[in-house]
Amino acid sequence: TDCLQALNSSSYDYIGWSVSSYFHGRVLDRNQRHQSKEVKIELSFHLCIVWTIICITLIKGFHNTGKVLVISAIIPIVLYSLVVLRFMEQWGDGVSDIFQTTGQPFLLDSMSWLMASREAFIVWVAFSAIALNIQSHNRSSHNIIKQILVLFFLVTIILVMSACFFAACMRTLKSKGLTYIPSSYEEITSINFLRETSDTNSPVTANDVKIISASNLFLGENLVSFSELTSHLSHYQVMRFATEVFPAALSIEGSRNISSIWAVFFYLSAIMFTLGHLIVIWGSVTDSIISIMPTFFKLWRPILTFV
Numbered sequence: 001t002d003c004l005q006a007l008n009s010s011s012y013d014y015i016g017w018s019v020s021s022y023f024h025g026r027v028l029d030r031n032q033r034h035q036s037k038e039v040k041i042e043l044s045f046h047l048c049i050v051w052t053i054i055c056i057t058l059i060k061g062f063h064n065t066g067k068v069l070v071i072s073a074i075i076p077i078v079l080y081s082l083v084v085l086r087f088m089e090q091w092g093d094g095v096s097d098i099f100q101t102t103g104q105p106f107l108l109d110s111m112s113w114l115m116a117s118r119e120a121f122i123v124w125v126a127f128s129a130i131a132l133n134i135q136s137h138n139r140s141s142h143n144i145i146k147q148i149l150v151l152f153f154l155v156t157i158i159l160v161m162s163a164c165f166f167a168a169c170m171r172t173l174k175s176k177g178l179t180y181i182p183s184s185y186e187e188i189t190s191i192n193f194l195r196e197t198s199d200t201n202s203p204v205t206a207n208d209v210k211i212i213s214a215s216n217l218f219l220g221e222n223l224v225s226f227s228e229l230t231s232h233l234s235h236y237q238v239m240r241f242a243t244e245v246f247p248a249a250l251s252i253e254g255s256r257n258i259s260s261i262w263a264v265f266f267y268l269s270a271i272m273f274t275l276g277h278l279i280v281i282w283g284s285v286t287d288s289i290i291s292i293m294p295t296f297f298k299l300w301r302p303i304l305t306f307v
Contacts, residue, residue: 015251016194016244020183023243024191050275058283058305072276076269077158083266084161086258087168087249094171095164123155166241169249176252183237183244193237193244242270 028043088095173180173194183193237244250263286305290297297304 015248016178016183017192019244019247019251020191020193021188023247024185050278053275054278054282055306057279058286059302072272072279076272076276077154079265079269080158080273081161083262083269084165084168086262087165090258091168091171091175092164094167094169094174123159162241166245169241169245172249172252173245178252180245183240185237193240194248242267
């Protein structure tokens, strides 16, 4: 058993299991041998800090939280851009692989269009009301159309950068003879998301596993392949890029090829992006409730925000 474990640890596809094992075992504290219904203390403490910051910020109202929103937007955009540029500098050829499809052309792939339409709905429709609510707090002299256009181009640029970033990470995996396969969080045998492939020069989009069903949810995706059609697993994994692809690319290249500071920049930008999103979303919910009876609910804003 020790020899087999040592052999597996020396192969690159072992990273697909070790990365997921760390996320599920260390971060989420999911252990099948010792199942516990109690909430992890460390995770609860972190959640308490996050929601305390959000609550204090929202009690002040949007008029006094403008600086917080600016900081939670500018700093993560700068950090995220630096990380993307660093990966594009070394593995930027992965972007050209997106357009080199060996099978069905990507413009005719109905599954890709379906996931893109769902993503567009989540990004633009779900957050459009929030953007309008924020703009309602501006002064009358400000041009709302210009601010909406700036927001539109900014979000579009970030999405394009994310696509290039993902392609660069996939090129890293492909250069080591690895291909990405759908994983599922339920069992220890189904969390591995990498397997070896013989062709290291094929495009990153030429996956050996055919995805026949996919659903991109708010915080994760369900990816079902043909070989897993009769499986009882959900094939769901939260934020696959941040929890699987990116840490796997860092593990494969090692600290000699790429510094660990880029991982700090990436996850710090993700935390600040998420914090800004939560402030905006729940701030809009609070203001919507206050607008029902402004004279009464404004006096109870701290308690209402806390609830």
